[in-house]
Amino acid sequence: MKARVHVTLKAAVLDPQGKAVQHALEALGFQGVMGVRQGKYLEIELDGGDSAKARADVEAMCKALLANTVIENYAIEIVE
Amino acid sequence: MKAAVIVFPGSNCDRDVQVALAERVGAPPLMVWHGDSDFPAVDLIVVPGGFSYGDYLRSGAMAAHSPVMRAVVARAKKGVPVLGICNGFQILTETGLLPGVMMRNAALKFVCRDVFLRVENTDSLFTRHYRPSQVIRLPVAHKDGNYFADEKTLKRLADEDRIAFRYCDAAGSSDAAANPNGSLDDIAGILGTGRNVLGMMPHPERLADPLLGGTDGRPLFDGLIEALAA
Numbered sequence: 001m002k003a004r005v006h007v008t009l010k011a012a013v014l015d016p017q018g019k020a021v022q023h024a025l026e027a028l029g030f031q032g033v034m035g036v037r038q039g040k041y042l043e044i045e046l047d048g049g050d051s052a053k054a055r056a057d058v059e060a061m062c063k064a065l066l067a068n069t070v071i072e073n074y075a076i077e078i079v080e
Numbered sequence: 081m082k083a084a085v086i087v088f089p090g091s092n093c094d095r096d097v098q099v100a101l102a103e104r105v106g107a108p109p110l111m112v113w114h115g116d117s118d119f120p121a122v123d124l125i126v127v128p129g130g131f132s133y134g135d136y137l138r139s140g141a142m143a144a145h146s147p148v149m150r151a152v153v154a155r156a157k158k159g160v161p162v163l164g165i166c167n168g169f170q171i172l173t174e175t176g177l178l179p180g181v182m183m184r185n186a187a188l189k190f191v192c193r194d195v196f197l198r199v200e201n202t203d204s205l206f207t208r209h210y211r212p213s214q215v216i217r218l219p220v221a222h223k224d225g226n227y228f229a230d231e232k233t234l235k236r237l238a239d240e241d242r243i244a245f246r247y248c249d250a251a252g253s254s255d256a257a258a259n260p261n262g263s264l265d266d267i268a269g270i271l272g273t274g275r276n277v278l279g280m281m282p283h284p285e286r287l288a289d290p291l292l293g294g295t296d297g298r299p300l301f302d303g304l305i306e307a308l309a310a
Contacts, residue, residue, distance in 0.1 A: 065142075065145060
């Protein structure tokens with residue numbers, strides 16, 4: 001099975017990269033872009049068929065390494 | 081006095097630190113490769129600058145979980161002095177030995193130039209040879225030096241007098257123009273709870289010899305080695 005993990009900056013944390021992307025989109029003439037936040041996306045291949053265990057494992061991975069929870073949130077999706 | 085310098089794939093200031101230490105200690109420091117979790121007892125551990133593991137995932141994140149860093153964290157908690165410079169500072173925050181996190185520079189650019197720093201307290205092994213509020217010049221070279229911590233952490237750092245260096249101008253005043261990376265509260269270096277761990281973004285080892293164009297980094301090594309040799 002596979003886990004999809006999104007790591008994103010917490011709302012209170014400034015995201016200068018997202019801002020720069022927003023400005024670049026505006027410079028290209030795209031209108032109505034109210035904000036851009038940049039994050040990371042990871043796909044993790046897992047063996048075993050227990051999705052509850054997979055979720056718990058990936059949660060532990062996020063806390064230990066994949067996200068820095070001082071500034072980042074993570075969201076986990078388990079795909080069969 | 082025995083010192084160790086930790087070397088990761090991608091470290092690039094390890095040799096500079098080696099030279100700065102060897103000159104003062106009279107013997108070369110132990111160079112410890114990242115896979116070695118079992119290295120001899122030392123009086124000082126330096127985590128040098130560079131781009132450990134290519135800065136993959138986040139600067140310092142992979143190095144923080146390497147075998148050697150588990151040993152460094154355990155020894156730091158027992159009181160062994162640990163100095164983290166630049167990427168070393170990033171690694172120490174990722175291990176949790178120092179609070180907060182290093183974000184991308186506010187201007188999104190790699191900054192490589194000399195900056196001025198104000199020595200905010202001289203009550204540590206690392207800063208004891210500076211004068212209070214002394215303004216010193218050291219180089220920075222980083223893209224992720226924008227220190228961030230929540231308000232509670234910042235207040236605690238200030239209350240416990242753990243801010244070692246702040247960015248400033250040549251006259252010693254801090255303002256946005258003197259801050260090279262957007263770092264909160266102009267923080268350039270902080271101490272750990274036991275005051276035996278210092279993380280700093282600027283490079284004292286790069287200005288510790290007249291041949292390098294300055295010696296403002298020298299008191300850090302002199303004070304440290306004098307204290308540890310005593």
